[in-house]
Amino acid sequence: xxxxxxxxxxxxxxxxxxxxxxxxxxxxxxxxxxxxxxxxxxxxxxxxxxxxxxxxxxxxxxxxxxxxxxxxxxxxxxxxxxxxxxxxxxxxxxxxxxxxxxxxxxxxxxxxxxxxxxxxxxxxxxxxxxxxxxxxxxxxxxxxxxxxxxxxxxxxxxxxxxxxxxxxxxxxxxxxxxxxxxxxxxxxxxxxxxxxxxxxxxxxxxxxxxxxxxxxxxxxxxxxxxxxxxxxxxxxxxxx
Numbered sequence: 130x131x132x133x134x135x136x137x138x139x140x141x142x143x144x145x146x147x148x149x150x151x152x153x154x155x156x157x158x159x160x161x162x163x164x165x166x167x168x169x170x171x172x173x174x175x176x177x178x179x180x181x182x183x184x185x186x187x188x189x190x191x192x193x194x195x196x197x198x199x200x201x202x203x204x205x206x207x208x209x210x211x212x213x214x215x216x217x218x219x220x221x222x223x224x225x226x227x228x229x230x231x232x233x234x235x236x237x238x239x240x241x242x243x244x245x246x247x248x249x250x251x252x253x254x255x256x257x258x259x260x261x262x263x264x265x266x267x268x269x270x271x272x273x274x275x276x277x278x279x280x281x282x283x284x285x286x287x288x289x290x291x292x293x294x295x296x297x298x299x300x301x302x303x304x305x306x307x308x309x310x311x312x313x314x315x316x317x318x319x320x321x322x323x324x325x326x327x328x329x330x331x332x333x334x335x336x337x338x339x340x341x342x343x344x345x346x347x348x349x350x351x352x353x354x355x356x357x358x359x360x361x362x363x364x365x366x367x368x369x
Contacts, residue, residue, distance in 0.1 A: 130150045136165050140187050144166055145258060149230035157192075159189040160196055161187075178203065184206075185213035185214050189260065205217070205221055209245030211294035221248075222247070231335060232253070234256075234258075236249060257293050264299060266339075267350065268363070270312070270367060292342060306347070
């Protein structure tokens, strides 16, 4: 059994702490900072053995060094961004595997937000750690990539089973949904979801993880018909 714990940090980041109860292994995904992560692990009696990074941005790797110093953990991340993540021990790319106990995650290369961005897909468990590529009702800004790359990423994710849980790294859902409503104002599933999101946020509750099924129904970037439409929607969102 895998347990995934959400750790809110900074303004709107989520760090994910994943624990294998059978084997006792614990992985941190994208630690922006160290202390809250170490505190949550200690509170549960978990020993952190690994960090998995999805990309080089400081709010995803900022806690690497301190967590490694405290635990001696192994840090895995994208090979093509090794020059920007100085703490990496293992470099991975498309099709490589990483493990937490007996559970296997496949590395997916999903460039666009950054040139070497990766995601971790645990197919058997229907879990996806998407970093800043896929958000609830959104996608990452195209800082180092192209609309064509992001369109390919969205299509790739959309092909996963609907019940796949998507662990993204930011609480952007409400803003993403408000933009989506301007793009698809007649989308009933989107309107219903936004009503739930507004209630959750008014209570200070998190809105992620999401699921692939929810995103297929309400994410206007995943629902884009072609590259040009995704590009237009991304450009509009960037200036919204």
